[in-house]
Amino acid sequence: MESEIRPAGILARPYALTTVGAWSLVFLAAFESLAVTTIMPVVTSDLNGRGLYALAFSSTLAAGxxxxVAIGSWADRRGPAVxxxxxxxVFATGLAVAGTAVxxxxxxxxRFLQGLGAGGITVALYVLVALVYPAALHIRIFGAFASAWVLPSMIGPFVAGYVAEALSWHWVFLGVVALVAVAGGLMLPAVRGRDRARADRVPASAADARRVVEAAVVAGSVVALSxxxxxxxxxxxxxxPxxxxxxxIALRHLVPPGTYRIRAGLPAAVVLCGAAGGVFFGTEVYLPLLLHDRYGLPTWLSGVTLTAGAVAWALASAVQGRLSDRLDPGTALRAGAxxxxGGAALELATVVLxxxxxxxxxxxxxAGAGMGTLxxxxxxxxxxxxxxxxExxxxxxxxxxxxVGGSASLAVAGLLFALAPFTGPFVFTxxxxxxxxxxxVRVAVTAR
Known part of the structure; x- marks a missing residue:
């Protein structure tokens, strides 16, 4: 009876290739995102493009x-495979173009192509999860996805820096292309037969095109704000303002109805994700600077704080995967928040006191444990x-x-930093x- 109640794990035979392939795709997208931060000074120096330094990051965000939106709508209409x-x-093409750029x-x-592809991969994988894994395994696979983002934060900068020095910054991108191809190959068995039958496919509508345009407006406005x-x-x-x-205005058709009212259920869950991202990323960016400027710590040591958050995020995600349905979802959401x-408040206390x-x-x-739980x-x-x-x-x-929550929070924190260094951003977050x-607390009511 126990085998009927508790489904096989995400690495069991029916799901193993899908899990490894999906985890690898998330990992590679995360690695590329974090590795670029390390090697960008070298890239801009080599290509004589320091004036486009910020645009190389913001263009990726906008494209993502x-x-x-585009891939999510497409996957809903015909299924996730294609x-x-x-x-x-698109992601692999962006890597290849970056690796050969002169x-x-x-x-x-x-970088724009990389962001476009990475954003699409994320949503398409979520749709695939809904089709491949039973609901009881969703928490485990999403915990694995979270760890796929955390691991690159610990090894990405070191590996990228080593490859750039030992070979060339070009190979940081070109080396990932082959790995993306392997990860994609692992996904083939999972997506076979997952698309809708031709008669059930929904053609693109004017509303779909409007959402893509609105997504572009949102992205451009976020970049401008940043x-x-x-x-x-x-x-x-x-x-x-x-x-x-x-x-x-542009975001209102890209989120579920009731999102702006934080209506209980799906709308509140979507808002919670944006608010949590705003707290975490709006605080994180200033921690190394605080420890370096105020405490005189060397760069490598000030970065240990970020590693602590990454480790906690990974550990909490692993705990969520193991506890699965044994922990009340509402309790987990409240505890994570x-x-x-509390983590953000401790950073403020560190500065003030x-x-x-x-x-x-x-x-x-x-804070990392909170994100890994949430x-x-x-x-x-x-x-x-x-x-x-x-989906x-x-x-x-x-x-x-x-x-949007993370980027907007970074923008506001940046403006407040100019008024009151460190204190301003940390009061806000x-x-x-x-x-x-x-x-x-509002979302937890629905998650019971």
């Missing part, structure tokens, strides 16, 4: 939002609350709010952490 491999092909404009275009820190302070604060309004908010830097590391360990549960809940045929749209909405706890 568009890729999520959209997934189309996204893999000018910075070409490199930026390659760029305000380089302007005069008064001008930046003058332009920030209109940018936020444009994002809000409290850990995240001039505490030992070990407190900052401990706080970020808590994200797999949110992903599982979004799929559970999605009607058949809406692509809803998972895209979750990913978009995550990207701590308050946002409190809001995240309140949203988690």
């Amino acid at each position: 939002v568009v890729g999520m 959209p997934l491999f189309a996204a893999i092909a 000018s910075m404009p070409v490199f930026v275009a390659a 760029s305000l820190g380089g302007l005069d302070r008064a001008v930046a604060w003058l332009l920030a 209109p940018a936020v309004v444009v994002i809000g 409290v850990l995240l908010a 001039h505490l030992h830097p070990a407190v900052a590391a401990a706080g970020w360990f808590l 994200y797999p549960r949110i992903s599982t809940l979004v799929l559970a609350l999605s009607a058949p045929g809406e 692509g749209f809803n998972t895209a909405a979750k990913s978009i709010t995550d990207a 701590t308050l946002l952490g409190v809001v995240t706890v309140l949203i988690a």
Whole structure:
């Protein structure tokens, strides 16, 4: 009877290749994203493109939002197989173009393709999860996906730096192309027969095209908002509210109805993802700078704090996968939000009270544990609350709010940093952490 109640694990025979292939695709997208940060100074120096440094990052973010919407809609209409491999092909093409780029404009275009493909891969994989794995295994596979993002944060910068010095920065991209091909090959058995029958496929509509355009507007506005820190302070604060309004208007058709009202259920779960991302990423970017400037720690040592958060994220994700349905989802959501908010509050306390830097590391360990607890549960809940045929749209909405929440938080934190270094951003993210706890309590009611 036990075997009937408890399904096989995600590495059991029916799911092993799918799990390894999907995990590898998420890992490679994450590795590429984090590795680029390490080698970008070398790339821009070699290609004489320091003036396009920021655009090489923002173009990827913008393309990712568009890729999520376009591939999510496509996967809902015909199934995940063809959209997934189309996204893999675009991602691999971007890697190949970047690895052979001889000018910075070409490199930026390659980064756009990488973001477009990576965003599409994420959503297509979520749709595939809904079709391949039983609901009882969703929390485990999403926990595995979370670990696939955390591991590159620990090894990506070192590996990328070593390859760039020993060979060339070009091989950081070209080497990943072959690995993407292998990961894609592992997915073939999983996607075979998963597309809708030809008679059941839904043709593209004007609404689908409108959502892609709106995604592009959202992405462009987020990039513009993120760029305000380089302007005069008064001008930046003058332009920030209109940018936020444009994002809000364009985003309304890309998220479930009731999202702006934080309606209990799916809308609140989507908002929770964006709020949590805003707390984490809005705080994280300033931690190495705090430890380096205020405490005089060397760069490698200040980065240990980020590693602590990454390790905690991985451990909490693994715990979620093991506990599965034995832990009440509502309890997990509330606990994760409290850990995240507490971590942000400890960073604020470190700055205000001039505490030992070990407190900052401990706080970020808590925040990482909070994210590792929250994200797999949110992903599982979004799929559970999605009607058949809406998995692509809803998972895209979750990913978009995550990207927009993190980017908008970074932009606001940057503006506040100019007014009150470190204190301003950490007050903002701590308050946002409190809001995240309140949203988690609302979501927890649905997750019972």
